[in-house]
Amino acid sequence: MTGKPSRRQLFGYAGAAAAGAAVTGGAVALGNSSSDPASAQPAAARTIDPYGDHQPGIAAASPKHAELVALNLLPSTDDQAALGRLLRLWTKDIVALSAGRPALGDTAPELAVANVALTVTVGFGPKVFTLPGLTAKKPRGFSAVPAMSHDRLQPQWSGGDLLLLVGADDPVSVVHAVRRLVADAAPFARPVWRQTGFWNGTGSDGKPVTGRNLFGQVDGSGNPAPGTPEFDSTVWSTDGWLTGGTTLVVRRITMNLDTWDELTRSEQERAVGRTLSNGAPLTGSVEQDDLDLEKRDAEGRLVIAETSHARLSHHSTNDGRRIFRKGLNYVQDTGATRESGLIFLSYQADIVSQFLPLLARLDAADALNEWTTTIGSAVFAIPPGFREDGWLGRTLLT
């Protein structure tokens, strides 16, 4: 064990404020345009700028804590004007909460704290595109996910007309922000499900890492890197009002840790196609090595097995189409019984062409299906970001 390096050691900056800005500045710069005002405010440290071309929580590193709330529209929220009133309100809330300031009417203003890397991501469910005036605005490739043969979908984790996804380094801040946003939505929409998750994207040495799910696997290695052209073309829509936005598929996946633990490590690694120790493909040595899908062992078997998760989810088997996936671990207790799993988040410009073929292939053959079951599913169109003079959803709702 060694001492945790200070930020200035990690980032090589001379000043603590500059180093702090580098931590989140990366996320902001990656997710938003280079004209982002955060670059002129290095003192903002662990505050993530809410403004930009894109909602900032998407490209940002996975938050330590997150809560997803799906809401259904009340019958009276029956047109785009009503929805616009809610979205203007949420925009003001988001600007305040991101900065650690209480939102208007905050009943626990002291719980609004700065420097917790809080982000709020908002999405529109399928129902929104049935409202008068919005039926022609349904994005290209925005589709509900059909039930797969291995799915055991439960209504209480599925669907929803609106999404709030709040992430932060501190769970109190997440709970407080969600409470404010849900309270302000009360005249317009009511929660139908809530999912709480957590992720550890920091190594023991304080450096960013991909993170692990509760099977112990490094989870998310194959992702396109935020800031690259590949990421941009994978994630950001160029379709009308959604330009600069994206779509999100939320899947709640239970993981049977008890039966998984009955496997040997090599059986576990063969099911995934990657090592447990560092997430490297079984044909490579480090996590970011690309897969060699042709390589065979001495007995002539494919090293990355036909049914391995890594092979079946590799973009080369998906006509080169990618997704950007993020995971949140969850535990759900019923009395003394604990269920463990993953809240799987897939961002892509187009669900039909990028996500559905991948999902169908995994459903048909993924070795992991023996230990995982999807019990919830929902889709949302994620509008682009907003500027100081704008508001979230304006390109759709005006």
Next chain:
Amino acid sequence: MTGKPSRRQLFGYAGAAAAGAAVTGGAVALGNSSSDPASAQPAAARTIDPYGDHQPGIAAASPKHAELVALNLLPSTDDQAALGRLLRLWTKDIVALSAGRPALGDTAPELAVANVALTVTVGFGPKVFTLPGLTAKKPRGFSAVPAMSHDRLQPQWSGGDLLLLVGADDPVSVVHAVRRLVADAAPFARPVWRQTGFWNGTGSDGKPVTGRNLFGQVDGSGNPAPGTPEFDSTVWSTDGWLTGGTTLVVRRITMNLDTWDELTRSEQERAVGRTLSNGAPLTGSVEQDDLDLEKRDAEGRLVIAETSHARLSHHSTNDGRRIFRKGLNYVQDTGATRESGLIFLSYQADIVSQFLPLLARLDAADALNEWTTTIGSAVFAIPPGFREDGWLGRTLLT
């Protein structure tokens, strides 16, 4: 907003490793004897030493995340020898997990990570003192808490023969450690309830703070400070095998945020007797000011009201007897409905003389009873710590 200060700024040390050690070294040094080996290992940074006169999680700062698991003994765990086997096993697990090493037989060894300030606190419930050979070892003043008039106790949050309390800065580490400890207990005991909580003891500027509950109140101001004679006499037992240990009362308290929010801020402050802004007594200006219980306002009313929580829980109204309280916020979702509350932890050498009179007084008159309801209650004797050549519970079980 300003940049988050680096540790070296906060602690005024020249080296990052030394500063890191100061963060947790404080907790260790406060909670344990001055011969604690941590003082010779400044590089241990965010790792809390498992060895010492006391279990280290008690005096340590509240963890960001914690899980409490109560277990009931299986019928075959019917004597102190069987219990001793479990406690020896847990001791080895705790030593490994605290250092970020996988425990023996760990099925997800990569989830054991260092530098997350992980602590494990173990306790014995009342049933333990009914086992052959242990009936005479029931600690002085160790008593179940009788149901209070405002309690609405639910069996699923109450009782238990053994307690595991795992805290860390990272929730994945908490979940992993609990899984290992519960798995190793399987031949001996089975979980009966689990409670998950969180706390934010770090201010926006990175400095330690008391922290707030979900009403937004600063919660825990009146505590004796770890490392003081007052803390030692409040918390540590001097009774036979429990010497260096303590007792813990766990209360699960729901908080009705909706009706609480209907109050004005001054009504909220009057119910508590402290300001919301910084937790100062209504008769003072900063959090650590002592209460002036005689002070009256211009109308002759007591400034700290008769029924205020701060007055009724003040040690001067409890024959000078104190407790050491720690809180963990929780949220519990049932479908779309969220319950919010506090997992209240009270440490004291003697439940009967220190805790019960306080509780009875609060039950009779505390203004907060209108917005809070206790739904779970449990008590545990917390054995002293252990040294490199020892094991947890040895003073009781041999």
